[in-house]
Amino acid sequence: MIYLDNAATTALSESARNAMEPYFSTHYGNPSSIYRFGQEARKAVEESRQSIAALLRVSPREIYFTGGGTESDNWAISSVALESALKKEKSAHLITSAIEHPAVLRTCAFFESLGVKVSRIPVDQKGFLDLEALERALQEESSLREREERSFPSKSGEEVKKGASHCLVSVMAANNEIGTIENLKEIGRLAKEYGAIFHTDAVQAFGQIPLDIEEMRIDLLSASSHKIHGPKGVGLLYIRKGLKLPSFLHGGAQERGLRAGTENVPGIVGFAAAAKEAFSSMEERGRKKASLRNLFFKRLMEEIPGAKISGVNPAEAEGIGERPESPFLSSLHHRLPGNVHICLPGVEGESVLLLLDQKGICASSGSACASGSLEPSHVLLAIGKSHEEAYFGLRLSLEETLTEEELEYTVEAIREAVEKLRG
Structure with missing residues (x-):
């Protein structure tokens, strides 16, 4: 898994x-x-x-x-x-x-x-x-x-x-x-x-x-x-x-x-x-997770047409806000180091989760505390997504132990799931 x-x-x-x-x-x-x-x-x-x-x-x-x-x-x-x-x-x-x-x-x-x-x-x-x-x-x-x-x-x-x-x-x-x-x-x-x-x-x-x-x-x-x-x-x-x-x-x-x-x-x-x-390991873990996060975003954008990053896009985050922060915080570009969230237009996040589960991948479409709710994500609605788009979210939480092979496997599994659901 x-x-x-x-x-x-x-x-x-x-x-x-x-x-x-x-x-x-x-x-x-x-x-x-x-x-x-x-x-x-x-x-x-x-x-x-x-x-x-x-x-x-x-x-x-x-x-x-x-x-x-x-x-x-x-x-x-x-x-x-x-x-x-x-x-x-x-x-x-x-x-x-x-x-x-x-x-x-x-x-x-x-x-x-x-x-x-x-x-x-x-x-x-x-x-x-x-x-x-x-x-x-x-x-x-x-x-x-x-x-x-x-x-x-x-x-x-x-x-x-x-x-x-x-x-x-x-x-x-x-x-x-x-x-x-x-x-x-x-x-x-x-x-x-x-x-x-x-x-x-x-x-x-x-x-x-x-x-x-x-x-x-x-x-x-x-x-x-x-x-x-x-x-x-x-x-x-x-x-x-x-x-x-x-x-x-x-x-x-x-x-x-x-x-x-x-x-x-x-x-x-x-x-x-x-x-x-x-x-004691905060900065070391954070930098590793942020690196994986950025690679994940890059690969998802390359492989899945129409995919959109929710929240801060680390690739475009330079200069957001003039905040006196620690060098470590600045390196994260105002986003939690292990957080990946994308919207997949035309595909409900819950449907993608079921197909990923068949591939041995545990992911989520929002807060675990809202699991089972039929309501769209209130967070996505609040950042300007339409009621329909708010059902299209997929969230991934990365640990520093994730390998690049597992990352690529996951990207491929998401691509296949999206193609199947769109097709």
């Missing part, structure tokens, strides 16, 4: 597996217990927290373990909306992009159904957030906040100050379908300029590209273990020190009382081991 699906390229790494094994069989105590058996597990959890915090250059007390990226996104958004509801003098405002993961979009839609204001900022044809539209939304929010904060004379003649609105900007670090890397530094600057909380869904970016939490002014960051060859079912939420959020899960005192429930000790330990390995 050739694994080119985002959900299939994330097999557990050997380092994560070895780190986890003792916590299934030997050190399986409850980390909340006070006896030594449980404290061995507690020590493993806290050492894992310290390890991941060091990679992100933050305090261990700012790292909270969760059940995965979806939970982390829900926690970040729900906390701001619920904090607003608890302090009844405040009105929440959620600002997000049109191409977010369903974990963000559907959470925002849920709170919108309860009366919370939600603004969805458009993106351009490459998937970059419209920064002018973001600033307009923030300016509108700021003006509203100023009006609410004005003092009004009460009946007794005393001054009464209205409460400010509670605003969250939630924009993903890199898109899970078309791979576009957003300008988090500028988004963070705008959020801070207008007093908003800044959350980023970094599930696709964590361990793949550099993330500078201070430079990007990130207040909340979601990440997931399985995207970096760690175990499934564990993730984290970074919460900047000083940001007061209500408890997300109620019960015990785990995660400093904000996220109750017995910790997944093997998962957390495996997550830390996978993160350490991913960060």
